[in-house]
Amino acid sequence: MSTAGTIYASNRRDELIAAAASCFDRDGFGAASIRNIAAEAGMQTASIYYHFESKDALLLAVHEQGLRHITAATSQAIEGVEPGWDKVLAACTAHLQTLLGGDPIYKAIMRPLPVTLEVRQQIVDMRERYENIFRDLVADLELPDATDRRYLRLMLLGAMNWSFMWFQGGESDIDSLASSIVANLRNSLELGT
Amino acid sequence: MSTAGTIYASNRRDELIAAAASCFDRDGFGAASIRNIAAEAGMQTASIYYHFESKDALLLAVHEQGLRHITAATSQAIEGVEPGWDKVLAACTAHLQTLLGGDPIYKAIMRPLPVTLEVRQQIVDMRERYENIFRDLVADLELPDATDRRYLRLMLLGAMNWSFMWFQGGESDIDSLASSIVANLRNSLELGT
DNA sequence: GTCTATATGCTGATAGAC
DNA sequence: GTCTATCAGCATATAGAC
Numbered sequence: 547m548s549t550a551g552t553i554y555a556s557n558r559r560d561e562l563i564a565a566a567a568s569c570f571d572r573d574g575f576g577a578a579s580i581r582n583i584a585a586e587a588g589m590q591t592a593s594i595y596y597h598f599e600s601k602d603a604l605l606l607a608v609h610e611q612g613l614r615h616i617t618a619a620t621s622q623a624i625e626g627v628e629p630g631w632d633k634v635l636a637a638c639t640a641h642l643q644t645l646l647g648g649d650p651i652y653k654a655i656m657r658p659l660p661v662t663l664e665v666r667q668q669i670v671d672m673r674e675r676y677e678n679i680f681r682d683l684v685a686d687l688e689l690p691d692a693t694d695r696r697y698l699r700l701m702l703l704g705a706m707n708w709s710f711m712w713f714q715g716g717e718s719d720i721d722s723l724a725s726s727i728v729a730n731l732r733n734s735l736e737l738g739t
Numbered sequence: 740m741s742t743a744g745t746i747y748a749s750n751r752r753d754e755l756i757a758a759a760a761s762c763f764d765r766d767g768f769g770a771a772s773i774r775n776i777a778a779e780a781g782m783q784t785a786s787i788y789y790h791f792e793s794k795d796a797l798l799l800a801v802h803e804q805g806l807r808h809i810t811a812a813t814s815q816a817i818e819g820v821e822p823g824w825d826k827v828l829a830a831c832t833a834h835l836q837t838l839l840g841g842d843p844i845y846k847a848i849m850r851p852l853p854v855t856l857e858v859r860q861q862i863v864d865m866r867e868r869y870e871n872i873f874r875d876l877v878a879d880l881e882l883p884d885a886t887d888r889r890y891l892r893l894m895l896l897g898a899m900n901w902s903f904m905w906f907q908g909g910e911s912d913i914d915s916l917a918s919s920i921v922a923n924l925r926n927s928l929e930l931g932t
Numbered sequence: 933g934t935c936t937a938t939a940t941g942c943t944g945a946t947a948g949a950c
Numbered sequence: 951g952t953c954t955a956t957c958a959g960c961a962t963a964t965a966g967a968c
Contacts, residue, residue: 558933572854577769580962592964593934601962658850658903661765690926697919700905701898708897710851726890733883734926751951773944785946786952794944935968942961950953 559597561587563611566604567651575605576660606665612651613672616644620679629686631732634702637683639724642706646713646720656707677703689735698735702727752790754780756804759797760844768798769853799858805844806865809837813872822879824925827895830876832917835899839906839913849900870896895920 565586569578580601584591598604623640627633645652655673659666677699684699705727713723758779762771773794777784791797816833820826838845848866852859870892877892898920906916 574767574769574851574853576767576771577853579960581960589933590935591962592936595963596933653851658767658846660767660770693923694915694919697916698923700902701920701923704898704901704904705894706897707904708901709893711897711900712893722887723890726887727894730886730891730894730924735923772942774942782951783953784944785954788945789951933968935966937965937967939964940962943959944957946957947955948953949955950951 558587558589559607560611562589562594562597562604563607564651567608567612567649567654570605570608570654571650575663580604602663602665605663606668608651609655609669609672612655613676616641616652617676617679619644620676624679624683629683631687631728631736634680634683634687634732635724635728637679638702638706638728639721642709642720642724643717645706646709646715647717653710656710687735693735698731702731751780751782752800753804755782755787755790755797756800757844760801760805760842760847763798763801763847764843768856773797795856795858798856799861801844802848802862802865805848806869809834809845810869810872812837813869817872817876822876824880824921827873827876827880827925828917828921830872831895831899831921832914835902835913835917836910838899839902839908840910846903849903891924895924 562583566578566583568586569583572578573582580594581591583604584594587594594604598607620637620640623636624633627636645656655669659669663669680699680703681695684695684702687695689695689698706724709723713719715723755776759771759776761779762776765771766775773787774784776797777787780787787797791800813830813833816829817826820829838849848862852862856862873892873896874888877888877895880888882888882891899917902916906912908916
């Protein structure tokens, strides 16, 4: 951080992560090639291996970066908001704004992983750490006794994450999608018992 | 259909589709290899090309088969049921029972497609044809005027299809998941205006 | 840190015998 | 319908110069 050399190195690493995210999104992890990733970052194939020891390590780095950013965005959005459905709405809006905002890294990480991937468990754990934000938000809701809070959380996350499969629109559409999803649940569940 | 030879050929084709579905699910389309698919079906690599002209054609066949089966299952489940939330529940239960019932073909088709894939649009169209069942079911619901029926349908499908990412359980868990998803929506939206 | 060059193996697909 | 044999190309990764 204190020398030009270090900053340069760090930038190149981030450029590689961005290029990898773009390729993983477009082609899927298996079909994406180190060659294409390097080319997209303006590098030779072999140069990648100075920054990452393998293609798997690159996938892990893409997940770390994407999940770190969306965690920051969602955490910031709910800061200071009173627990309850409004806080859930704030989190969902931030979640969807980040996911659908245009950076391919989120499409690259919010999808099924090959079962043979060795780093799979690490990635699953990272995802769950992020989703704990929503577990806490749902825990704070007043809900009918019969409500399964785990299913409610997973339903919410599923409804949002699946939007990659069909969403095409702008920022205001994202907000109305978030509102719609939360409204469809809160009206009904807010009534108690 | 009338000769033993024809039946045999048809069986082998179906075996290839099943093997391909298993490999596409496990490895992803890009990383799955024709060689592994052939091996899993007990064939040599080249023999696949008698039944399918390319790997893309195989992916298309996997989608045709999977979507034909789930369309049949869901259509049958809602047959004769009075329009309304009970009919939605019947459809969701059938949808989830089929998806999570253990056949890897559904995990292979309910996931993002590589954008470079040539048969992509055909697959997207096939998916949408199936999802029209849910469009019709939601159209028949009595809902508050402000409700966006398209978002409601996509929310429902997203909540269900994302369950691949976390679901581990048996048949009764699938039923309670379907009930939970539908119940979380129906109570509230049933009340009108 | 990035390069050129290369090792080693796997890829989708084809040719042609049986 | 399935086989053996093979083509041409691309994969991840490494070696070593600069």
